[in-house]
Amino acid sequence: MNDGPGTRDYDWWLLAILGAICAIGVVEIYSATHGSSLAGMHWKQVRWLVLGAILMFVLSRIDYHLILDQAWLLYLLGIVSLVAVLLVGHTRFGAKRWIPVMGEFLQVSELVKLIIIIWVARFFAEVRSDDLSLQDLIKAGLFVGVPLGLILKQPDLGTALVLMPVLVVGAFLAGLQWRHAAIITLAGVLLIGCVFFPPVSRHILKPYQRDRITSFLHPENDPKGSGYQLLQSQIAVGSGGFWGKGFGNGSQNQLGYIPVRYSDFIMSAWAEEQGFKGVLVALGLYMALLLRLVQNAQRAKDRAGMFLVMGVAAALGFHVLVNVAMVIGAMPVTGIPLPLMSYGGSATLFVFLAIGLVMNVRLRRFVN
């Protein structure tokens, strides 16, 4: 295997897009924190980016077939670590999500996302028929359901939700039948309906999650809660106008009105200071990134590689959609970061590792 891919075979376009997104992120993290007690955070982010890039290259060198070979082992490892985090994990912000690794706290669920992408790719690659049978669909659903439930238990609704599109996109590409799709859609609509319907949501959601949904529906009743966060984000975005207020000039950003402006709401800070033109650039980059991923999938050597790449695309796309929709107040606060722009160690490493898988597939498109 080691005689295979050279540097020319890396997707340099993809890397350029990633680099641009990371640069925007670092710049905006600097702008959001330079005048506060969090000053210097951008350097920490740069460290995560460098570490992530190294891991990405390392991962890209290991043939993805070898990784997929160990899908079940990884799956079990994932389940064990999720159970472990529930038992001995570190609690921050009211949720048990972190375990200490090398002096930093890592979110196990980020790693589990990666494992599920691998597992789903392996699972659907093994489906031989052109049409996905209901039996296989349910099987896949159950196996994804277990870690999903464990992550929900932490509780971390956002990360748990990310597993869904990985499964859905995988199933779609594995030949999901339209009537099954209809049933799933119906079930999804029902589930969302339940979440928004208080008598039912009382039994399935945590109080803080219900609060987020209520304040999303009625932000005026909750001036300082998550409805307030959404409103402040909207004010930031809206007041940015077309041209933006300029770097370091967003009052919502600089005076701290945007909640966690360096992380989940970094798009809000970017939109305020850079305006609609800046948003156009950022979302354009994300669109290019996603389309580039699809293109890599289309050129994959085999189904397994295609599923791997599309699992990554599904997870990243979902991150972008849910995060940006939240920033403009179109979705409740879920705690999903914006890939590579939001500050965060685990999340950054996850994205680079995921891209590492994609590179892996690309590097091997011509070799056996």
Add this chain to the structure above:
Amino acid sequence: MSYWFRNDNRLPQGRLTIVSYFIVGMVGVLLLGFWKLQVIDSEKYSSMAERNRVRYIPIIAPRGRMLDRDGVPLVDNRPSFSVLLLRDDPALAEKSLPIIAEGMGISIDDLRDQLNNAKNLPKFQPIVIKPEASNADVAFIESHRSDLPVLEMISVSRRRYLPGGFMAHAGGYVGEVSEKEIENSGGKLRPGDFVGKSGLEREYNDVLMGTDGLQRVIVNSVGQEKGHLPTQEAVPGKQIQLTIDYDLQQVAEQSLGARPGAAVALDPHTGEVLAMVSHPAPDPNDFAVRISGEDWKKLNEDPQKPLLNRAIQGQLAPGSVFKIITATAMLEDHNPPESFTTYCPGYATFYGRQFKCWVFGKSSHGAVDLHKAILQSCDVFFYNVGQRLGIDRLAYYGTKLGLGHRTGIDLPSEEAGNMPSAEWVERVFHRKWYAGETISVSTGQGAVTTTPLQLARTIGGIAMGGIFKQPHMLKDAQKVGEERFEISEPTVQKITDAMYGVVNEGGTGAGLKLAGIEFSGKSGTAQVIGYATRERFGKQKKFEDNAWFVGYAPRRNPEIVVAVLVQESGKHGGEAAGPVVRDVIKAYYDKKAKRTEGQYTAEEKHDNPGRALRPVAAIQHQRVSKSDGQESVLPPRPTSTAEPR
């Protein structure tokens, strides 16, 4: 290497393409969302961002001062601190309430109420939780600057009035603006503003009140100050100069003393009000900050009615002062002729009913002509005159000479009094005029009511030969109204001669003589408060005798006319009210003499217009002894040499 994936290259290209379209669609929808916020609704969010970041702290404009005619400050301001509660962050404000309540000694329920009341106001508008901060409060706020960012102190200027209720009614007082006033102001007034509530404070509120400024502070999301925007400076209110003469006002206040009543001094040539007193008087300093509901209720329900400005709102029977009007009517109508005399046995009988003269039971007036009738205030003479004139002529002259309608003084809520007539009883009581009522009216009893201001203007106007100037309190009043009612020279001559005689020829004001001054006047004593009141209360002691005296000097074209009412005195007008009039007129001439001798210069008081108002010695509310001599000592006056505060 495992076998499971080998050679399986069936890629679902169609479905991958669908996913690409989905990605483009998703980004497109998100961009639409940004377009709506950043382009379509951008202005709305910009203003919301602005309100977020800027905290508005009012800079209270000081109200204009009120000066007397010589420039002596009558009402000015003193510096003070107000404590504001900022409500930009309602949760933070709510959380801080217990600490604030304890630190500043305000009950937490009271604070909650205030917060609740302000619920509908814009969030960036702070509320005043303590209008008058003590030194301890200031220290508390300073020491909690960092952990109580919701507290803010602003310097305000409070109204300072002369103590003891000096000129309280004419000056009026200020108070927090009411909701109704805000509505009627067309956006000029905002909650928490102080506006004039009565008297001159209210009449000239627009002049006195300045425009508040705004300090614009940039605050971060936890309320800490991060910078300043250009300040919008406050525009102070303009000061007004009154026609009031501090010295005369002081004499009138002291001379009237603790007795309920009123005194008004006018210059009949110009209509300028030189003094206006009403007692009892509240101390408006008590409500210059914020009056408690309880205290306010007490003031309102006080049977002595301290909030009533008796000088313009006390409507009482003028008693014998009205005889001047009856006499004028008689001489002008020649009915009965000037030579008319009657015999006064102490009473007279009309329409089968006995009407007493005031000397009834003590003595009698004997043969009386007009001159003697005015000097001795003989009721029987005027009963006869009134009967001959009839109510229509009395009402005609009463109205023309200034009764039954407002004088038009520049004070709010002036009352009109009442000049009864046949038409009036028809309109109000739907009955015919009783001839017997004319007898009462001719001596100023019955349904005739007047305010002290009206009587001053009427008597002064008659002595001026029929020129009635509109009374006013603003020194440089632009348009002073004037009513003219031609009274023939012989009539004025006879009336003024008689009023001179009241004081100087052994009339009812004989004890009031002032050496070298042609002090003239007419006394009056009315037994009742009003027509309707008498019906209800009968002859309770409380309503005995309203003593009047309206005096002026000199006897023709007077420079000053003073009307004094003393209520519930149990004495006749000449005894109870006369000395007050005399004191004021004497003070007027004393001051005039000083001024012509050059001892008194107004300039000395003008040279330091910025100095603070200095409290004068509290007015002693003591009865003025009846037997005091002709001397009335001027009380100490504020001068520029004194220390402020």
